[in-house]
Amino acid sequence: MGPSVVATDLTFRYFAASRPVFSAFRVNIPGGSRCAILGPAGAGKTTLLEILSGAAASHYKTAIADGRVTIGDKTHIPIPHEVLFPRVGLVLQDPSVQISGIRHTVRSEIEFTLENLGMGKDVRAAKVARILERFSLTHLADRHPYRLSGGEMQRVALASIVVAEPDLLLLDEPANALDERSRNELAGILRSISPATTIVFTDYTPEFALETADRFVLLDNSTTRFEGTRDEFLTALSTFSALLPTEGIV
Amino acid sequence: MAHSINDKLSILIFFLSIALAGPAEAALISVIVLLITRALAPPFRPLAQASRRRFLPVFLSLVLLACLMTIVNGLLLQEGEVFTVAGLSLYEGGIRFGVKTGARLLLIATSLLVFFGSVTIPHLASSLQHAGLPTQIVMTVLLTVYFLETIPERITRIFSAQEARGAPVRSRVDRRVRSFLSILAPLILSGIVESIERGTALTLRGYRAGTRLEFEGGGESRLSGVGKLFIVLSFFVFILAWVLP
Structure with missing residues (x-):
């Protein structure tokens, strides 16, 4: 079972920002769940993922944080102060940024992650071959990562993180700018990931989340407006129309 | 050759x-x-x-x-x-x-x-690494080459965006020169933002300063x-x- 994620009284403010992104924020994501963090732009979704991955403290050194973040059995006070990869993997919103730009094939692009982890050549080759097959990327293995469609590039970016087998997988608006086919493929991939990995992803519309997630959190103005199961979310969805586009769902 | x-x-x-x-x-x-x-x-x-x-x-x-x-x-x-x-x-x-x-x-x-x-690029990087340059410098060179290669594409994108907003990018030379200034600012800003994001992305994939890189066909x-x-x-x-x- 993947690790649970608990944020307790979390406060986070970027240096020189007039107000904090989070103030006494709380969230509880059970281990092994596929949790969707929903909310309008500026709700704090990306910042939350950056905090959980360790990127926030590592890259915004002047930010002010308070509270407690617990991932599995490890408690970080106030937040993870270094990037927690490979235990925690974050897939950024723009897959083209996640592609390193220094590798010329999809295969070696994915392998780059394992090189960083110091794995041997044989182990790397076996792991990459497995992930290529699992993510339906085998036929693209020798293509340049930048010569792919948006959906394919998104799969490569995701594969380059999943290949490290993180316990907690974070995805920032993974379905953003994907066509329906690519979105369905991505939803299938996320559903195929075993509960040994907890998945947390963000989105500003509920459609993709309803196809993929079993746990829902709704953020508004940096506070949790809703936290619950899929059924509970569907029941309450009509009351969120001011925050989420619910047309055609409710 | x-x-x-x-x-x-x-x-x-x-x-x-x-x-x-x-x-x-x-x-x-x-x-x-x-x-x-x-x-x-x-x-x-x-x-x-x-x-x-x-x-x-x-x-x-x-x-x-x-x-x-x-x-x-x-x-x-x-x-x-x-x-x-x-x-x-x-x-x-x-x-x-x-x-x-x-x-x-x-x-x-x-x-x-x-x-x-x-x-x-792999040959260039491999050669620099073989020459004993620190990995951080090799990585910086690689990312710079990548960025330089994307500049024309970026300019085209920003050019189209400015044209769509009615900027006189295909007008007289003096107006074109003035509209070029409106291309420069987004180009520089997007470059800075992307280099920060790219650095974050590399760290998020386990890259640490000093990690020795491997390159395809880097032996010749x-x-x-x-x-x-x-x-x-x-x-x-x-x-x-x-x-x-």
Whole structure:
């Protein structure tokens, strides 16, 4: 079972920002769940993922944080102060940024992650071959990562993180700018990931989340407006129309 | 045609030595040789198709710049005979100096363009790493090359966006120049933002400063007889420049 994620009284403010992104924020994501963090732009979704991955403290050194973040059995006070990869993997919103730009094939692009982890050549080759097959990327293995469609590039970016087998997988608006086919493929991939990995992803519309997630959190103005199961979310969805586009769902 | 990166590097050094120490005539002949090589040589990196297409416009811009330099020097350096061309009084000494400087700059730029256009990024990186450069510097070079390659595409994107907003990007030259300023700001800003994001993304994939990188096909960096010959020729150019008046 993947690790649970608990944020307790979390406060986070970027240096020189007039107000904090989070103030006494709380969230509880059970281990092994596929949790969707929903909310309008500026709700704090990306910042939350950056905090959980360790990127926030590592890259915004002047930010002010308070509270407690617990991932599995490890408690970080106030937040993870270094990037927690490979235990925690974050897939950024723009897959083209996640592609390193220094590798010329999809295969070696994915392998780059394992090189960083110091794995041997044989182990790397076996792991990459497995992930290529699992993510339906085998036929693209020798293509340049930048010569792919948006959906394919998104799969490569995701594969380059999943290949490290993180316990907690974070995805920032993974379905953003994907066509329906690519979105369905991505939803299938996320559903195929075993509960040994907890998945947390963000989105500003509920459609993709309803196809993929079993746990829902709704953020508004940096506070949790809703936290619950899929059924509970569907029941309450009509009351969120001011925050989420619910047309055609409710 | 040399394929080892060290051979190409020795050829580059040879052309740079001509540019720095050789006469203007030799520099101009070298530029022509490079252009012919560029036109005939097939093993230019396939992933730089866009930069290959842009080679000629960039080269023509450099020629224009060299001509401009010659005219400005001809006007300002008042030595020797005076020629009147299209109402402009140009001095012989100034023109000579302008042609010499322009030819040298043209050769430096062209040889660098041809070198970077004919070397794959993994080869370049591998060679730098073999030369003992710290991994952080190799990584910085790689990311810079990547960024430089994306600049034309970025400019096109921002250009289209500005045009869609009614900016006079296809209007008179003076208006185009003014609208170019509106392209520069987003270009610089997007470059800064992306470099920060790219750094974050690399860290998020486990890259740490100092991690030794591996590159495909990075083994062929030996110096062949051709490369050694060009290194000797480079020394020869400097010795000749020192000996001859």
